[in-house]
Amino acid sequence: MLTRAADYRALRDGFRWTIPERYNIGVDCSDKHAPDRLALIYRAGDGSVTRYRFGDLSNASNRVANLLTAKGIARGDRVAVLLPQAPETAFTHLGVYKAGMVAVPLFTLFGEEALEYRLKACGARALVTDAASLPKIAAIRDRLPDLDLVLSVDGAGDGAEDFHALMARASDRFTPVDTGPDDPALIIFTSGTTGQPKGALHGHRVLLGHLPGVELPQEFFPAEGDLFWTPADWAWIGGLIDVLLPSLHHGVPVLAHRAGKFDPEEAFRVLADFGVRNAFMPPTALKLMRQVPDPARHGYRMRSIGSGGETLGEELLAWGRETFGLTINEFYGQTECNLVLSNCAGLMDVRPGSMGRAVPGHRVGIVDAEGRELPDGQDGNIAVKAPDPVMFLGYWNNAAATRAKFAGDWLLTGDTGRRDDDGYFWYVGRDDDVITTAGYRVGPGEIEDCLMAHPAVAMAAVVGVPDPVRTQAIKAFIVPAPGHLPSDELAEAIKAHVRTKLAAHEYPRIVAFVDSLPMTATGKIIRRELRARHE
Incomplete structure (x- = not known):
C-alpha cells in the first residue's frame, strides 16, 4: 500500500514490493475482512438494492468452489464468466480463484462468433452466464467440445443447469487450494485493436501488482468513507482489477450497477444516490457525460476519478475540474501489464495530454525495437522492464506471440510514446x-x-x-x-x-x-x- 510522501521521487524511491510466497486472490478478497463489513452494493435492473457483507462473499464463493469441484472441474481448468456487474460475478470469480481454477471473463456484448473464438481458444470447461446470454451459448455449444458445464444464474434451461439451486446444495465451507503468486488465476483476452484477440494469462500476483497503480490515481486509495464504482464491465481488466478486486482487497465497498447501454445522465444520478467517492471512468464515458447540462444539480461528491484507455486531453481535464471540483487522473497500461503509468494531482503537477509518471514499483522506459533505451524526448516503444508483479505470465497457448512481446527484458507495449526530462510520458499512438x-x-x-x-x-x-x-x-x-x-x-x-x-x-x-x-x-x-x- 502506498503511503503519502513529500513528493513523487520520495514515493518512488522508497517503494518496495512485498509479494508473499503463498497467495490466493479469492482468499485475500473475501476471507480476511470482518464478516459484517460492507463489501458490495447491488442495484438491479428493476431498481432494487441489495447489500452484501464480506461474510456473504466468503460463504458464497466457497459454495461456488464446492459446486464446481463436485461437477468435475479441477485445478487449472478454465471457467468462463459471461455476466454483467452482479453479485454472482463476484462470487464466481472468488470461488474459481479459491479452487485453483482459471477465470476467463467475457463481455455480455459479445456475439456468437466472438464468444466461440474465445471459448475455444482458452478451452473453457465451464461457463457461468444468465438468461440474456444463454441463447448465444446454446447456438455454438456443439462447436465447443471442451465445454462440459454451463450454469445460468436465472435458472435451468437451454442446456444450462441452475446456478443458484446448485449453490444452495453446496457447502459454505471450503479449504482453498494452496497457490503461489505465479500460479495461473486469470485469462483476459486483449481488446483486438490490432488483430485477433490473444488470451493474456495472469498469475495470482496480478492483483498485488495492480495495487500501486490503483492507489495513486485514486489519490492514495483507500481513505475513510471511500466507495468505488465504474461503468466499465467487470469482464475488462479495467473493471475487474482496477476496481472490483482492489476494493475488496482493501475492504472498500463496491457498487455493482446493472445497466444496459451507458446513460450519462443516469451515471450522475448513480454517483449521487449511492454516495460514490471514487470512480474509474473510461474517456468515452466522460465524453458522453460532458454533454449533460447542469450535472451539479444531482449533488454528487467525488473524492477521486481515474481514467485510461484513450488520452484525455486538455478539454476533458478542464471539464472535469469544473464539473467535479477535482483533477481526473489519467493512467496507462494494457491487458498484459496494466497500470504502470499514472498521474496523481495530489502529489505532482498534472500535465494535460500526459499519461503521468511511472507508478512506484514499475520500471517504464522508451526503447527501440531491439530493447535499447532511448534518450528523453525521443519517440519509441513504451516498454516495461521484467520482472514485474503486474506482468502477465504469457499468452495462452501462444509461445511465439509471448516471445515477440519482449525485446530482452523489456515488454513492448506496441504503443509509441516519449518521456520528457521530468519523467512524464506522452502517448503518440499505436505503432x-x-x-x-x-x-x-x-x-x-x-x-x-x-x-x-x-x-x-x-x-x-x-x-x-x-x-x-x-x-x-x-x-x-x-x-x-x-x-x-x-x-x-x-x-x-x-x-x-x-x-x-x-x-x-x-x-x-x-x-x-x-x-x-x-x-x-x-x-x-x-x-x-x-x-x-x-x-
Missing part, C-alpha cells in the same frame, strides 16, 4: 496508428483532443489514409454533437479550427460525419476499421 504526412510523424491523440474542443463535435477519431503527395492524409471521422447537422460548411469550420489551433500539417484534409465510431468492448476506437472504411 500502426501514427500518421506519416508531408514528412511529419503525427499521433492521432492531439488532433482528436483539438477536434473535441469544437462545440459541434461529440466524438472524433483520426486515421491516416493514402495520399499520392503527402504519403498519408489525415482523415477525421466526426460524430456531430446534438443540435449540429453534417454539412460542407461545418466540415470546413472543423478543418479551420484544427489548422488554427495546431499546425498546417496536422489538420484533417478529409472530414467524414458518422453516426458512431467503431469501438472495442472496452471503449477503445478501432482505427483499422476506420481505415478499411476509407478503402
Whole structure:
C-alpha cells in the first residue's frame, strides 16, 4: 500500500514490493475482512438494492468452489464468466480463484462468433452466464467440445443447469487450494485493436501488482468513507482489477450497477444516490457525460476519478475540474501489464495530454525495437522492464506471440510514446496508428483532443489514409454533437479550427460525419476499421 510522501521521487524511491510466497486472490478478497463489513452494493435492473457483507462473499464463493469441484472441474481448468456487474460475478470469480481454477471473463456484448473464438481458444470447461446470454451459448455449444458445464444464474434451461439451486446444495465451507503468486488465476483476452484477440494469462500476483497503480490515481486509495464504482464491465481488466478486486482487497465497498447501454445522465444520478467517492471512468464515458447540462444539480461528491484507455486531453481535464471540483487522473497500461503509468494531482503537477509518471514499483522506459533505451524526448516503444508483479505470465497457448512481446527484458507495449526530462510520458499512438504526412510523424491523440474542443463535435477519431503527395492524409471521422447537422460548411469550420489551433500539417484534409465510431468492448476506437472504411 502506498503511503503519502513529500513528493513523487520520495514515493518512488522508497517503494518496495512485498509479494508473499503463498497467495490466493479469492482468499485475500473475501476471507480476511470482518464478516459484517460492507463489501458490495447491488442495484438491479428493476431498481432494487441489495447489500452484501464480506461474510456473504466468503460463504458464497466457497459454495461456488464446492459446486464446481463436485461437477468435475479441477485445478487449472478454465471457467468462463459471461455476466454483467452482479453479485454472482463476484462470487464466481472468488470461488474459481479459491479452487485453483482459471477465470476467463467475457463481455455480455459479445456475439456468437466472438464468444466461440474465445471459448475455444482458452478451452473453457465451464461457463457461468444468465438468461440474456444463454441463447448465444446454446447456438455454438456443439462447436465447443471442451465445454462440459454451463450454469445460468436465472435458472435451468437451454442446456444450462441452475446456478443458484446448485449453490444452495453446496457447502459454505471450503479449504482453498494452496497457490503461489505465479500460479495461473486469470485469462483476459486483449481488446483486438490490432488483430485477433490473444488470451493474456495472469498469475495470482496480478492483483498485488495492480495495487500501486490503483492507489495513486485514486489519490492514495483507500481513505475513510471511500466507495468505488465504474461503468466499465467487470469482464475488462479495467473493471475487474482496477476496481472490483482492489476494493475488496482493501475492504472498500463496491457498487455493482446493472445497466444496459451507458446513460450519462443516469451515471450522475448513480454517483449521487449511492454516495460514490471514487470512480474509474473510461474517456468515452466522460465524453458522453460532458454533454449533460447542469450535472451539479444531482449533488454528487467525488473524492477521486481515474481514467485510461484513450488520452484525455486538455478539454476533458478542464471539464472535469469544473464539473467535479477535482483533477481526473489519467493512467496507462494494457491487458498484459496494466497500470504502470499514472498521474496523481495530489502529489505532482498534472500535465494535460500526459499519461503521468511511472507508478512506484514499475520500471517504464522508451526503447527501440531491439530493447535499447532511448534518450528523453525521443519517440519509441513504451516498454516495461521484467520482472514485474503486474506482468502477465504469457499468452495462452501462444509461445511465439509471448516471445515477440519482449525485446530482452523489456515488454513492448506496441504503443509509441516519449518521456520528457521530468519523467512524464506522452502517448503518440499505436505503432500502426501514427500518421506519416508531408514528412511529419503525427499521433492521432492531439488532433482528436483539438477536434473535441469544437462545440459541434461529440466524438472524433483520426486515421491516416493514402495520399499520392503527402504519403498519408489525415482523415477525421466526426460524430456531430446534438443540435449540429453534417454539412460542407461545418466540415470546413472543423478543418479551420484544427489548422488554427495546431499546425498546417496536422489538420484533417478529409472530414467524414458518422453516426458512431467503431469501438472495442472496452471503449477503445478501432482505427483499422476506420481505415478499411476509407478503402
